[in-house]
Amino acid sequence: MSNINKEDSDDIYIRTVQKEYTKIDGKWLQLHYKTAVVLVIVAFLVEVSMGIFLINSDMLRTTVHRFFLKYLIFPSGINFIFIALNMFIIKSKIFSQTFKIYAISIIFVCINFVLFAVHNAFIAIYYIAAIAIMLTIIYANYYVTGMTALTSIVSMVISELFIQWDGDKISIFQSTLRFSEFLISLISLITFSIACMIIIRFERKKNSASIQKEIERQQLQQILHMDEMTGIYNRKALHNELKHVEDTPSDTQHILAIVDIDRFKSINDTWGHHIGDRCLIEFAKILKEYHTNITPFRYGGDEFCLLFRGIRMADAEIICREIQDKVNNLAFKDYPKLELTVSFGLAAISDQIDTVRLFINADHALYEAKKVRNSICVFK
Template identity: 35%
Template sequence: MGKREENKNQFATTRIVELEKEYERINAEWLGFHYKIAVAFVLAAICIEIIVSIIVLKQQLSTATTTMYVLKYLIIPMISNILLLITGNILRKNQKLSHMQRLYSVSIMFVLISFVITTIHNISSPVYTLYILPIVITGIYAVPRLTMRTGILSIFLFLSAEFLIPWNPSQNTIFESPLRLLGIVLIFALLVMFTLIFTIGMYYLEKKNIASINLELERYELEQQLYIDELTGIFNRLAFNTDLTRLNEQLVPSRYVLTIADIDHFKKINDHYGHYIGDECLKSFATVLNQYSHEPVVYRFGGDEFCLLFQENTLQEAYEICLELQKQIQKITIPEHPELTITASFGLAESTSTKGMSDLFLQADSVLYKAKQERNKVVLFEEMS
């Protein structure tokens, strides 16, 4: 058990970062699968192009020479898509790029592969529906702007392939074929529809993820309230018992020092100055324990009794820290009563493999009792033996 977070805002930031890293890890796994889909897409296209080329050349369905046909419909698309795959893989593995930049790299690569295939085989307008796949795949990332930009790029390249790049001069243009015009209009509407629907869907999925993060933080805050002392703002008795139990349940026993401290003559302070001043003393006392003790976790056990749990100090080192704490406690001033001086007594006991949790507490409590007989003292359990 490490030292508990003392600042809820710090925890919130840490927790958000952890969740964002988990989302990035999941997206990174999908990014690898995304790339594999692109590889399979290209391999399938190459196989189909080879089969179609064999049929076309064997049946003499093309007016182009064999060399020109193979170059335009087999070699160029094959080389182009392989180069896109290589570039995409390099960018995907480039750790100098941000996580989002790598997502964009593979997404754009997939759209460009679709562009190569549809441009070369756009004699049949339904082939343009291949642009839907890159749009749909980005939906897993739950990044609305990525889906939107992928869709816009797909639509732009679709229109470019149809109107700006006459790869097959023999095909009819949309102005010569009403049926092709209808097909192009329907595909354009389909791409726009998929882009909008998936972008809006990703927007709501992103909101859902943010809501889940907020709910997690609210849950933690409610949980923390159970462990925080309302008056002093430090950890309470429940937190102390929970942490001590965790320590004792560890597979590898750890050595730690338990210190019990309380304010000397606190009842007299309450009786003479009133409970409001008594509460101010408790809050100031807790503040000093928190601010001037860098290692131990500090708890209010009850009343004016506080516990300090040292995990990285020896008994002697904890003793020295408590002596320093005594000096700082004596510097506490209560503005309403500057004449009031506060002192505290400390009892320390070190855990061993043979000591149970209750034994350790009883030992620290017993030496605290001895310290309070003289007041403003720090007593180790070994001094009792």
């Protein structure tokens, strides 16, 4: 726990959520890459199977050497090069995750393009482009999905209009059926791309709403654990923190200091409760200055607590003396005779001492310190 304002708290939560989103994107990126690998391997195996079938039938219209070179070695070779490039990018530490997302998405389209160009005699193969677009939705990035959709559509048109790789391919200008199938495929792909953009829009809205709701919940939780007057944590927050310390064993040293403003009742009776409140606020301001490995709490009335983490008892005593000096030097211009002093009771937690006993020990040490006033007592 630490003393942070509302804006800092919101920023920390948003950064935390964004970090989690980045982790999810990273995992999906790995799946995206593996899908491309599977696609290339499956395409290669299908080509081998089809080659064996055609060789043993009377459907082969070219030489075996030419068939394997044209439909297996050349396209599969290019796609395996793309996979090697994918592997280099995905494992490289010099590229950002954003760059990797764009690169893997485009390379997936390039793999599809090779398959389109070689097998565009089969119009149904164009729907593989939908897979390339669909795999980018999880990133919830308009630019990634839009770029993937555009390059997929352009590669589809180029493959159909300008590449005649398959000798059995019928030109769309020679067949009304072929032309209509091409248009239907093109329109379907464009429609699918638009639908993906709409999904991304609503997904981003849902994510933003979830973040906002969680921020509001965090703010409410913060309010419930803050003392309204002094702006530091309250008794409930202290109990929660002590429970967390008890339930989460670690090698970190924890020391509890209970702090009391000396003769506070007399201050209220002499100067008025509004001055007493002002003393509490000024004292809390001093405690807020010590935010490194220390968390201050207002336990109630003029009683405060400090929870030290990873600090030796001797260092904790030094910090308490510094706080005492600053309190002693507090000046109230309207009330020059008003002087503040504070007393500290410290106790350290150990394997034999739970947090309940820790509080009792610190309170006992404070009782001893109050006998002298403006002093520090360590429970032993």
